[in-house]
Amino acid sequence: MTTRNAVQSKRRSGLRDPVEQLRRMFEIRYFEEEIVGLFSEGLVHGTTHTCQGQEALNVGLAVTLNSDDFVACTYRSHGFALALGLTPEAALGEIMGRTTGCIGGVGGSMHLSAPELGLLPTFAIVGAGLPIAAGAALAFQTRGEKRVAVAVFGDGAANIGAFHEALNLASVWKLPVIFLCDNNLYGEYSRIETTTSVVDIAQRASSYSMPSEIIDGMKVDEVIASLNRAIDRARSGGGPTLIEAKTYRYAGHSRADLATYRPEGELESWLPRDPILVRQNELVASGVLTLTQVEKISEEERAGIARVIEFTRNAPFPQPDAIFKNIWTG
């Protein structure tokens, strides 16, 4: 655990470097692509939700937070966990139900947890993370600490009561919490306009007297800048913010969903805005990296994920005693 903590801590602090940000986005992309294959192979059973296309949001959040800040994420959080610093071994181990997983294989794909990185157990109930993040912020505020909590949620969660109750409570109490909406246009299998009364989720912040921003969630620098504004406001007692990041979910909702309900050409129209492509073009244009160096980073990350998969294929499954651990708090 201590070794893992040291590795994770380095993975987290290293992210301030834009090249490392690109590297991590490659890692998340390849990780998620491989999960799809592992699912088809039967090595990831049950369900899994991948986040290809949303890596800028993952990395942008991790860059802006301290590791004693709290993050409540959803069932689509492999990318956030990796960005925050969880090792790919601990993430994949959990997703494949092995003892090497971050909670020893009893949680699975939807339940990653890393207290040392501020990652609350990820939520498989839509919207549940919002009140709980507000509660963590309440603890920080009550003790006079400068810490913040972030709730990440999808556009679908903006239609559940927990969203509205949490925004109101956070506003009334001026809690140091940031509500980060990952609007990828689809709530499960349904397109946003068929389920949601507004085009922009951010519009709903006005009902709760809360500042809001709409950002391009495909650009890591824009994510970082917006989060920094909200985090500064929260740390200085200015209360909560709702940020709506416009993103796109390349994959279907879950498992082997091929997302045939999407209009033809929609995915393709988003690909030129791919967060990895955008970041790598910026770094090449500004002379920080050459294309050859980008390719090298990409290949290193691809090879790294292949090693993690090999390692995890051979990792042990938990023993029956794992079922009985950590139920009652001692």
Add this chain to the structure above:
Amino acid sequence: MAQVRFRQAIALALADEMRKDPAVMVFGEDVAHAEGPFKTSEGLLAEFGPLRVRDTPISEMAFTGAGVGAATAGMKPVIEIMFMEFMGVALDMVVTEAAKFHYLSGGQFKVPMVIRASVGAGGGFGLQHSQTLENWLVATPGLKVVVPSDIQSAYELTRAAIRDPGPVVVLEPRALYGDRGALEQKEDGFLEIGKARIMRGGSALTVVSMGQLVGKSLEALAGMDAEVIDLSTLVPWDQECVSQSLKKTGKLVIVQEAPISGGWGHEILSLMVSKHFADLKAPPFIISPPNTPVPYGKELEELYIPQPAYIKEQIAHYLLTSQVPTPWWIQRGLI
């Protein structure tokens, strides 16, 4: 010893723990300025201030969730659900979040949170404010549930719940809030969560009850050779205590406020029958209200709740015949 009301015993327990531990905070609807709809937080805002004692919006999902988050981040929140029915809109936070965080973090996160809720019939509040509904919570590993039955147990179980490192639900029988009696305030040696209380020894019969029906059972059984057990903790309930008593008496009656079907009494009864079949001298049974909503009319509500005279009549018949008595609604041909 001080003479206090049941509701004051709760307020005193909260204040005593808040003085001892700055992590303890209290929030819920009208608990601060109004000092609680049932005056169970009297004096707290004045003594501990608006950071630690807060009124919330009418948003059970938000403030129960906030309790989970605050507990996870190192506070010991005590939240109040005004009427148990209101927990229905926050049940995810109780059952699927608070009770699961420890497991889902490989034991790294703790949720030392107390959820207080007023329960039960007898106040004329009507059918959406009078249920006990403890069966919503009994199938949730990781969540403890305690039910005080008198002034002393209200004080001690509240303090024990706050000190417990995990989530605990305290179900307070609303009908008892106005009861007055002696309270011994103390700093330790509280009733233990998970331990039943033998309220009265006896050898002919074991009666297991909980909440406001403990007092009614004691009144009903005055003069009879019955052992009366206040379960006190519903989850995890004290199997050993009930087992020991049943081995001695061979007869078991559960007296519960919940409607008979799916109620907690069946949990006790079925386990005890499986375990002590050979020790039984008569079939065990449950005295309860019928499978109906709680009626409003004063006389109907009184009839609905098992009263001492009815409990006495049912048990006298059982002791005399070793047969399970017929409940009143069958006797009267109502269903």
